[in-house]
Amino acid sequence: MSNEFDNKIKDLNNESVHSLDQCETQESLENWRVDFLGRRGRIALLLREIPKLDSKERGDAGFKANQLKNMLQKLFDQKVQDLNSLISSENNQEFDVTLPSRYIDRGTYHPTTQVVREISEAFYNMGFQIIDGPEVEQDVYNFQKLNIPAHHPARDMWNSLWVDKLSDSGETPLLLRTHTSPMQIRILENHKPPIRVLVPGKAYRYEATDATHEWQFFQIEGLVIDENITFANLKGTLEEFAQRIFGEKRKARFRCDFFPFVEPGAEMSIDCFKCDGNGCRVCGESGWIEILGAGMVHPEVLKGVGYDPNKYSGFAFGMGAERIAMLKHGIDDIRNFYSNDLRFLKQFSY
Numbered sequence: 001m002s003n004e005f006d007n008k009i010k011d012l013n014n015e016s017v018h019s020l021d022q023c024e025t026q027e028s029l030e031n032w033r034v035d036f037l038g039r040r041g042r043i044a045l046l047l048r049e050i051p052k053l054d055s056k057e058r059g060d061a062g063f064k065a066n067q068l069k070n071m072l073q074k075l076f077d078q079k080v081q082d083l084n085s086l087i088s089s090e091n092n093q094e095f096d097v098t099l100p101s102r103y104i105d106r107g108t109y110h111p112t113t114q115v116v117r118e119i120s121e122a123f124y125n126m127g128f129q130i131i132d133g134p135e136v137e138q139d140v141y142n143f144q145k146l147n148i149p150a151h152h153p154a155r156d157m158w159n160s161l162w163v164d165k166l167s168d169s170g171e172t173p174l175l176l177r178t179h180t181s182p183m184q185i186r187i188l189e190n191h192k193p194p195i196r197v198l199v200p201g202k203a204y205r206y207e208a209t210d211a212t213h214e215w216q217f218f219q220i221e222g223l224v225i226d227e228n229i230t231f232a233n234l235k236g237t238l239e240e241f242a243q244r245i246f247g248e249k250r251k252a253r254f255r256c257d258f259f260p261f262v263e264p265g266a267e268m269s270i271d272c273f274k275c276d277g278n279g280c281r282v283c284g285e286s287g288w289i290e291i292l293g294a295g296m297v298h299p300e301v302l303k304g305v306g307y308d309p310n311k312y313s314g315f316a317f318g319m320g321a322e323r324i325a326m327l328k329h330g331i332d333d334i335r336n337f338y339s340n341d342l343r344f345l346k347q348f349s350y
Ligand code: PHE
Pocket: 178, 179, 180, 181, 259, 262, 293, 294, 295, 316, 317, 318, 319
């Protein structure tokens, strides 16, 4: 075989193997394939020279050229495989489908919010409107129009956080509302009967905190006013509410209580949902749990906002949302609600 052709094969061998080594991407590999093994590539060109050779040399030349072609095809196939497995293992490092997913930390509703929503929904379904009111309130609304004049001893029931000092004339100084009852007056002043509203909102008292008292807490106030509203309506409505929140079997008990803005006034208890009234830790062995204060709106209150108490009557009630949440969840210290300990708060997620 001519030395010339032999050298061409050797050169092509060196060059092709070397440049295949340099290929690191699928694109460069494809370019290499076109250059060397393609239909118009270097090997094809070499093969096309064979017929021009001396007839004695052709057999040997063809054999060697084909040997090179086959060898390059094998190297190329191997390289393609290597590169593919390298790429897929790199991809796997970025996205390992066997890894557990990353935990997404979702917020949960505060237990007070949950209870306020549950109670609001129960009353909403009984035809109540849900409304909101100011937390900084005037003395007139927080006390005076609720039948609690300046210097009246009943004010001791609500130790107040004053924003503005109580003046001697009893003129509207400002305070953080000590209950949601001032909204009774605001509603009576701005709406016409029939009235059925529920007012959830914050209240504040100037008090030392302990397991059952906080200086800020949530109250839920209710007011119903129309012609011919009686104490029976009060009982029926509140009993229905208790059954919706604490279970169908609940019985309600009403006993006399005093609030200056209702007459008669009452406190409502339910038979203990834990022990069914037999006596346990939750109900302090009494079988009954007090859950709210209520009463028929005082005629003086109605007169004060221009209603004729002979035509209109109604009832009001107020309850502490945290207290209800404590009962429902068996929480024994109200201070947990505002100490922002997530370990506590997370237990009430749903
Ligand atoms: N506002 C009263 C309190 O905070 C509760 C109450 C509301 C009582 C409505 C009767 C009627 O103690």
